[in-house]
Amino acid sequence: MQTKQLVTNSAIKLTIRSIAIAALGLLSTMLVVSQTAQAQDVSSRQFVAPAVFQAAGANAASIQSTVDAFRARLGDPNNLNNPGPLKNGRREINWDGGNPNVLDTTAPVTPFNVFLNTRGSQFTTPGLGLSQAPPSGGPQGGLAVLFANPTYGKIFRTFSPSRLFTPVGSNITEGSFFIPGTNGTVPATVKGFGAVFTDVDQPDGSGPVGRRGNRGASTLIDYFDVNGRVIFSSFVPASPGDGSLSFFGIAFDDARIASVRIKTGDVAPGPNDDERHDIVMMDDFIYGEPQLLVR
Numbered sequence: 001m002q003t004k005q006l007v008t009n010s011a012i013k014l015t016i017r018s019i020a021i022a023a024l025g026l027l028s029t030m031l032v033v034s035q036t037a038q039a040q041d042v043s044s045r046q047f048v049a050p051a052v053f054q055a056a057g058a059n060a061a062s063i064q065s066t067v068d069a070f071r072a073r074l075g076d077p078n079n080l081n082n083p084g085p086l087k088n089g090r091r092e093i094n095w096d097g098g099n100p101n102v103l104d105t106t107a108p109v110t111p112f113n114v115f116l117n118t119r120g121s122q123f124t125t126p127g128l129g130l131s132q133a134p135p136s137g138g139p140q141g142g143l144a145v146l147f148a149n150p151t152y153g154k155i156f157r158t159f160s161p162s163r164l165f166t167p168v169g170s171n172i173t174e175g176s177f178f179i180p181g182t183n184g185t186v187p188a189t190v191k192g193f194g195a196v197f198t199d200v201d202q203p204d205g206s207g208p209v210g211r212r213g214n215r216g217a218s219t220l221i222d223y224f225d226v227n228g229r230v231i232f233s234s235f236v237p238a239s240p241g242d243g244s245l246s247f248f249g250i251a252f253d254d255a256r257i258a259s260v261r262i263k264t265g266d267v268a269p270g271p272n273d274d275e276r277h278d279i280v281m282m283d284d285f286i287y288g289e290p291q292l293l294v295r
């Protein structure tokens with residue numbers, strides 16, 4: 001299986017809802033695309049285009065180099081659970097606590113505050129809640145039992161073993177940032193945010209009709225500033241076939257991302273992943289070290 005990788009570092013001129021669209025197909029080389037951008041912002045700070053990192057392919061190796069490049073752009077070290085504010089580095093969440101033997105399925109909850117104090121991120125959904133679960137197995141049976149769909153135990157793959165992250169009763173996840181160690185009392189911004197996805201089958205629909213037709217991409221990330229304005233929005237690249245992995249992330253030179261909104265798939269998990277539905281799960285979240293919010 002070939003892979004697709006794209007890094008955009010030059011100036012991008014976008015309207016507030018313009019979209020960086022992943023190219024169809026799986027390319028074996030890294031592409032550099034120049035675009036221009038302009039954000040509608042009442043502040044005096046001029047919009048500067050972010051660096052865009054994206055990749056998709058059949059397995060972890062297909063996206064590993066792009067994920068590593070994104071980590072390098074955000075900077076070292078991985079600050080783990082250390083309290084902030086810290087000047088440099090990044091935070092990561094892999095839903096397993098670094099232990100591949102963790103196979104518990106957590107009950108859906110919103111807001112999801114497991115990493116609020118330790119890593120400065122809170123996640124919510126308009127659905128029933130957010131859950132961590134392996135594709136199958138474990139004491140609670142994983143995604144296959146959580147969604148009462150045995151096919152889910154076979155069609156999703158983890159990037160970092162052994163659990164995935166998903167909304168229940170919705171396909172929307174919203175994230176906001178805080179200074180680690182303040183238990184959500186001190187809002188923050190980050191300079192970059194990226195996520196790994198599994199089984200994104202549906203491309204953006206801008207090219208030849210695929211097996212799902214030109215229905216538009218199923219998976220999308222919106223990035224917002226401190227005033228709730230969209231400062232960047234992009235489809236997540238697709239790689240048809242069960243268990244594929246995708247990555248999408250952006251990084252600015254300064255911390256201007258206050259929140260994100262992630263749409264996974266074209267419908268809430270539950271139905272079969274087939275010609276009519278693209279069901280998508282999430283794995284690792286990687287984001288810049290949360291910095292004190294400046295308006």
